Amino acid sequence: MSVLVYTENWDGKFKKLSFELVSYANEIAKMYGTNLVTLSIGDVSDDEIKTLGKYGASKVINVNDAKFNTLSSQAYAKVISQVADKESANVLVFANTYTARAVAPRVAVRMEAGLVPGVVALPTVTEPMLVTKKAYSGKAFADVEVASTNKILTLNQNSFKLIEAEADVTIETFTPEVSDADFKAKSVEIQKASDKLDVVDAEILVSGGRGLKSAERIAVIDEMAAAIGPNCTTACTKPVSDLDWRPHYEHVGQTGKVVAPNLYFALGISGAIQHLAGINSSKIIVAVNTDKDAPIFEAADYGIIGDAFEVIPKLIEAIKEL
């Protein structure tokens, strides 16, 4: 057997979550006493692929054909299950991203595998596997048993640490068998949301709510994020994006993006349960709110009761002095 990890790329590059994922998969391979096989699909340079070696990827299978430059979930599912078959892999690991959500369930059907989406830790038992996932939009954890021989896990971002495990990378190319019928959904155009750091990738988020009053005034969060540095970006609540004060790709929460930064500044945010659903995996939450009874203070680690427009400039000043 082996453990197969599919590492997605973004314009030919890996992100921190790719390294978290390989670290995680390598630990699973150790638990099962077997080897790790890494799969990359799309146009990624050999040098970039070799960066995965630092986290334990030794054997990398590379499927590089222009027809995979955009996502066809039908075709990707075939490629991944063919590689799993060739490598006798029966534990497959993905990052819990949009791509995995499109592909992993299809692979599960092809391989008759039990799929646990959104896991947050290593399995506690290997056979039958027992592993913990988030459930009820972050309000609880579920321990899920996987009884099937083949098993698929998708790992939540920022829930597993990087583990260095220097490995020599050998790259093997693979030509999968796919047909035109696997490309029925046709990609017409790709639009980048922006060149800014994506909310899910930021280590620190400065997030604004309706308490920041208007499109003009809420722009103080840009200033604060810039003062913190390149690992930080801005986010917002649903009403703020509905009002077009902020772009909707910044909307976090149950209906927006689910984030898990190391530090989340909630500025003028009441802390509604649907907002908390998107941020409750943040390591540290800081709240600034004029209302001492705002529910955000129950979720926060540090709080200031006060007017955000008076507090934020002081925070920026103190950050700049660090």
Place this chain on the structure above:
Amino acid sequence: MKILVCISHVLDTTAKISFTDGGKSYDKNNIQFIISPYEELALTRALELKEAGEGTITVINVGEAETEPTLRKALAMGADDAIRVNANPTDAMFVAKQIAEVVKQENYDIIFTGKESIDYNGGQVGEMVAEMLDIPSITSVSHIDLNGNTADLQREMDGGYEKVSCDFPFVASGQKGIAPEARIPAMRGIMMARKKPLKVIEAVEANLATEVKNHTLPEPKGACVMIEPDNAKELIRLLHEEAKAL
């Protein structure tokens, strides 16, 4: 045009949950049940598409008798008929198998699901149905328009959007944007829903691949450390030196 909308019956988003039965299931007392929000948006868009042309909309749920009020609500919103597959929906693969069986017999043009159910947060059922039927699936759809036998869709991806065009049949999972707001049933709709057909069918056999053994609640947070508004500097110091987060 025939559209199928897969509806999950979930606890209200604001519900506080607690677990019973040794942690296996949640306590259903004093809990309101709703159509999971993404399916509500997908159903709303399906109704708009039907109203702009012609066709029928069927809603389906895999669940026990307790889910019927949720299906009736979907009928009150405007769906034409409902199917309940009588089974406890414990595993996504099992649920997908049930839905795929129904689709095989009825040949729907579009099968809508939500991006994820808000209880299990799997986001798996729709794509599994598509693979079982060997048809395309477009995940996290924030926009859909029809154009003859083709649909123009926009799906969210990591860091942007992709415009996709796809012939019928396909599976699409709806998310924020697919419809601006969920439709609220009108009194007339509620009255009519009582008379609309709701068919109950028995489940086909399928293996269970996964099983939830236990639930736990997150560790309660320690008390929030309060800092005076004039002392922003102290907050930054604590974040830097104590929490090591800055």
